[in-house]
Amino acid sequence: MTETENFQTDQAPVVTIDGPSGSGKGTIAKLVADRLGFALLDSGALYRLTALAALNAGADLDDAEKVARIAANLDIRFAIADAEVSAILDGVDVSQDIRMERVSMAASKVAAIPEVRDALLQRQRDFRTAPGLVADGRDMGTTVFPDAPVKIFLTASAEERARRRHAQLQGRGVSVSLRDLLEDIRARDDRDMNRATSPLAPAEDAVVLDSTEIDIQGVLQRVLDLVQQRIG
């Protein structure tokens, strides 16, 4: 890479969208990236891929050193076809597998390991590229891209997030109880917000957007307005 390309990459604007599970980060991040022609980072997918690789290896998820080694050596890539992003682990498309509930819970556990977060930090920063990046996760605005010009903290009530997830799963033909989903969401919120390293929290300079009563188009418009104000 030439010095000029490197400069452009380091300076490329980043829009960070952090928030709890099911608040709509992934949906909004994709729409915003499409509108702006920016690259997209789904940082949760990296934790999910680490969790799946650790489960596949039969690793004890409490073995921080081992799981961190797995995170540091992940053989992954993201492929884009028909506007859909697929996650490839060791050459296999695992896009569906990483969304399974057991992987979600495992991801939340491995994400609490500081050594795993360190191992994934540079990999996330490497997504920054011209003309810009939209990054969604839990610590995009606080830790990974603290200099981002646009930071959103997207939230919604736990009940509404459980309802959305329930509808999403039903749409895919997966039957789960709303009560179980709500419990699950609360357990993940608790773990994500209370871990010692990079806990889920709005950056000081983030705009907090509560989408409980705002539909997807409404949230998208608010984010685009903010991008217009901050980046032009």
Ligand SMILES: Nc1ncnc2c1ncn2[C@@H]1O[C@H](COP(=O)(O)OP(=O)(O)OP(=O)(O)O)[C@@H](O)[C@H]1O
């Ligand atoms: N403002 C909204 N109003 C209604 N439904 C929404 C809204 N935002 C997102 N959804 C729906 O909620 C579900 C969850 O959204 P999404 O997967 O984007 O959340 P997320 O924050 O990325 O979750 P996770 O962190 O668990 O990956 C999806 O079915 C999505 O279509």
Ligand SMILES: Nc1ccn([C@H]2C[C@H](O)[C@@H](COP(=O)(O)O)O2)c(=O)n1
């Ligand atoms: N920057 C991030 C992204 C995700 N995580 C954790 C939080 C979840 O428990 C898990 C999966 O994320 P999701 O795909 O649901 O967004 O990974 C995190 O700690 N930091």
